[in-house]
Amino acid sequence: xxxxxxxxxxxxxxxxxxxxxxxxxxxxxxxxxxxxxxxxxxxxxxxxxxxxxxxxxxxxxxxxxxxxxxxxxxxxxxxxxxxxxxxxxxxxxxxxxxxxxxxxxxxxxxxxxxxxxxxxxxxxxxxxxxxxxxxxxxxxxxxxxxxxxxxxxxxxxxxxxxxxxxxxxxxxxxxxxxxx
Amino acid sequence: xxxxxxxxxxxxxxxxxxxxxxxxxxxxxxxxxxxxxxxxxxxxxxxxxxxxxxxxxxxxxxxxxxxxxxxxxxxxxxxxxxxxxxxxxxxxxxxxxxxxxxxxxxxxxxxxxxxxxxxxxxxxxxxxxxxxxxxxxxxxxxxxxxxxxxxxxxxxxxxxxxxxxxxxxxxxxxxxxxxxxxxxxxxxxxxxxxxxxxxxxxxxxxxxxxxxxxxxxxxxxxxxxxxxxxxxxxxxxxxxxxxxxxxxxxxxxxxxxxxxxxxxxxxxxxxxxxxxxxxxxxxxxxxxxxxxxxxxxxxxxxxxxxxxxxxxxxxxxxxxxxxxxxxxxxxxxxxxxxxxxxxxxxxxxxxxxxxxxxxxxxxxxxxxxxxxxxxxxxxxxxxxxxxxxxxxxxxxxxxxxxxxxxxxxxxxxxxxxxxxxxxxxxxxxxxxxxxxxxxxxxxxxxxxxxxxxxxxxxxxxxxxxxxxxxxxxxxxxxxxxxxxxxxxxxxxxxxxxxxxxxxxxxxxxxxxxxxxxxxxxxxxxxxxxxxxxxxxxxxxxxxxxxxxxxxxxxxxxxxxxxxxxxxxxxxxxxxxxxxxxxxxxxxxxxxxxxxxxxxxxxxxxxxxxxxxxxxxxxxxxxxxxxxxxxxxxxxxxxxxxxxxxxxxxxxxx
Numbered sequence: 001x002x003x004x005x006x007x008x009x010x011x012x013x014x015x016x017x018x019x020x021x022x023x024x025x026x027x028x029x030x031x032x033x034x035x036x037x038x039x040x041x042x043x044x045x046x047x048x049x050x051x052x053x054x055x056x057x058x059x060x061x062x063x064x065x066x067x068x069x070x071x072x073x074x075x076x077x078x079x080x081x082x083x084x085x086x087x088x089x090x091x092x093x094x095x096x097x098x099x100x101x102x103x104x105x106x107x108x109x110x111x112x113x114x115x116x117x118x119x120x121x122x123x124x125x126x127x128x129x130x131x132x133x134x135x136x137x138x139x140x141x142x143x144x145x146x147x148x149x150x151x152x153x154x155x156x157x158x159x160x161x162x163x164x165x166x167x168x169x170x171x172x173x174x175x176x177x178x179x180x
Numbered sequence: 181x182x183x184x185x186x187x188x189x190x191x192x193x194x195x196x197x198x199x200x201x202x203x204x205x206x207x208x209x210x211x212x213x214x215x216x217x218x219x220x221x222x223x224x225x226x227x228x229x230x231x232x233x234x235x236x237x238x239x240x241x242x243x244x245x246x247x248x249x250x251x252x253x254x255x256x257x258x259x260x261x262x263x264x265x266x267x268x269x270x271x272x273x274x275x276x277x278x279x280x281x282x283x284x285x286x287x288x289x290x291x292x293x294x295x296x297x298x299x300x301x302x303x304x305x306x307x308x309x310x311x312x313x314x315x316x317x318x319x320x321x322x323x324x325x326x327x328x329x330x331x332x333x334x335x336x337x338x339x340x341x342x343x344x345x346x347x348x349x350x351x352x353x354x355x356x357x358x359x360x361x362x363x364x365x366x367x368x369x370x371x372x373x374x375x376x377x378x379x380x381x382x383x384x385x386x387x388x389x390x391x392x393x394x395x396x397x398x399x400x401x402x403x404x405x406x407x408x409x410x411x412x413x414x415x416x417x418x419x420x421x422x423x424x425x426x427x428x429x430x431x432x433x434x435x436x437x438x439x440x441x442x443x444x445x446x447x448x449x450x451x452x453x454x455x456x457x458x459x460x461x462x463x464x465x466x467x468x469x470x471x472x473x474x475x476x477x478x479x480x481x482x483x484x485x486x487x488x489x490x491x492x493x494x495x496x497x498x499x500x501x502x503x504x505x506x507x508x509x510x511x512x513x514x515x516x517x518x519x520x521x522x523x524x525x526x527x528x529x530x531x532x533x534x535x536x537x538x539x540x541x542x543x544x545x546x547x548x549x550x551x552x553x554x555x556x557x558x559x560x561x562x563x564x565x566x567x568x569x570x571x572x573x574x575x576x577x578x579x580x581x582x583x584x585x586x587x588x589x590x591x592x593x594x595x596x597x598x599x600x601x602x603x604x605x606x607x608x609x610x611x612x613x614x615x616x617x618x619x620x621x622x623x624x625x626x627x628x629x630x631x632x633x634x635x636x637x638x639x640x641x642x643x644x645x646x647x648x649x650x651x652x653x654x655x656x657x658x659x660x661x662x663x664x665x666x667x668x669x670x671x672x673x674x675x676x677x678x679x680x681x682x683x684x685x686x687x688x689x690x691x692x693x694x695x696x697x698x699x700x701x702x703x704x705x706x707x708x709x710x711x712x713x714x715x716x717x718x719x720x721x722x723x724x725x726x727x728x729x730x731x732x733x734x735x736x737x738x739x740x741x742x743x744x745x746x747x748x749x750x751x752x753x754x755x756x757x758x759x760x761x762x763x764x765x766x767x768x769x770x771x772x773x774x775x776x777x778x779x780x781x782x783x784x785x786x787x788x789x790x791x792x793x794x795x796x797x798x799x800x801x802x803x804x805x806x807x808x809x810x811x812x813x814x815x816x817x818x819x820x821x822x823x824x825x826x827x828x829x830x831x832x833x
Contacts, residue, residue: 083302086278086279086280089301089302090278090302090303091278091306091307092278092280093278093280093281095278096278098307098309099276099309099310099311100311133309135306136302136306138302139306143302146301146302147301148301148302150279150280172299172301173296173299174296177296177299177301178286179279179280179285179292179295180279180280180285180286
């Protein structure tokens, strides 16, 4: 039997969910024995295999056109898509900007902050992607499995990964269900 | 009568006249709820408790639906579960319910817990991204509208429990907003800071400034005890974390207060910046210097020994009525019984109970229990303050009048209960007797005496007759009085008793006289005879067991006459700075013991914190002082001794 291929990527998040993934510590070896860990932000391979992976994992919400592209590509190349962490599942902390709007948020971040000098300027390079409202992954592409948490607890991540690596769908309830 | 109903295919016998939710709870079937609260009237606002009823076209809210014979209820069908998830999704999408940055996330949020209960891993609807204001104007409470789910628990608690009606709602539907008064900031509103709204809020919409982010339910320890802020003795739950006070909540199970407490009980102990005394101090060369317990206690013992002469020991003993009964009795044993000191009393000198106790010594216990307030149909507030002190009794009065009871207020001072009163007779301090006489005369239809009382007091005759009529129409009147009456001349109190007699009421629990008793253990101190007015003039030594209490200016001036002053106290004060020996004592949260509340209820206060190192309880200090003097003061018989003297209220546990 071939090992299931797992790939992941991060979008509008803080990388904390991937840090929490690394917090499963030596158990990651068990996962690697059961599954083929392909492209992730913490491995060398940068894009999920063109011929597809079994499980795609996305951390972070979607807040610009570049993230949309990554999400669409992952969706197209994976069989099961996992929304990983509160930002991916709900929009999370980055979604706070939705309460204020993009203009006001850019103004605050690049011009008004106390540490910005008089030269503060909102980046306008035409090569930059376009910012959008911050959305949960499932608002942009269909999601199969939701793994909330800020970040998800390492034990929850290990449970979910080991189930997926063994071809089962993780069932999140009771102590395993934490939005925090 | 019991009726048959079926819940989830099991038949049960339940009482009639209860709701489906109540019935389900009694038989142990869980139905999730949000707007429902056991202490509040059903509201039916959140719809989370929807159930399927056979024969009903739509799902029904179980919290407002009464049970009927042979009803068939289904709480867990796919239809119900789908509806619950949809309702929760709608609530989550209405405002900002992102958990990671909320103070109640992680076990303390009923909304989050409800979603976990439905195994919701995500929301299918996204929020509408509308920003709502946050009101941080209040000294103790933060109102975060973004977290509000419009369940109106706070509004009901404010009106139904505290009787204050500060909170309300404006607008309709999605525009609904919780408002204080007519839309003023909470900190500028008529809020009386009882914090009941915070305690009932299911989400992080109303949070308490002091405890926010300092410990969740899963991280704190609970200590069931009583408040010693006044003589009501409300049941409280003290939440601590790593031996630090986090928060105080009302105990819903407590018979005295049913969960409602006031700002003195909830917020004042947390908002305490008094400076702690951490070591024994002895005055040497005019300055207080840190010393050991042995030296400090030994020094006091020497002074006590040398003040002995032919006519007893010239030592005055004064003790705070915020201390437990065990400690009060131990104090009396040491100073009055063993050392034979004449000037041994409490700091209140028995004033809050003087007349009621005198009356009880002749006619036995006569005072009613607190529960008479909620059952009364006419409450008479006799010259006492139920808003700044004994506030929970004030809540009882306010919520009872909002249910239709009449309120008469006779007051010599500005009285905040005067505004909602049906009759408010503001009286000249000198004319209190005339006013009570006028009311009595009106009850007896003695027009001549009414006229005379009116002339003497300046109160119009028709006020007397209106007030008397309200009393005559009442089935269960209650007269509430405090120190102004209890400590005044005996015949004024007799007049008050005559008022009740004039109504010809039987002496039972449903009507009567209810006296406020000052501090937490005033009544116990009186029972032990620690209620005398004492003359400190010729005393050589004074020992004050102050605990965490404060002392009156009058007592302090009297103590200045005494050559040697020893004080055991928790916090530094003008008194401790004058003392020759200062002993650091535990505060009320660091000691256990019993208290007798104003209705005679004997309750135990349990320690919720460990005292800092090298600090003793007031009880241990008295014990060690007795040891140093070669005598014993253990306080073991405290309970038996409570009943050696007639008490104004029947003592009970």
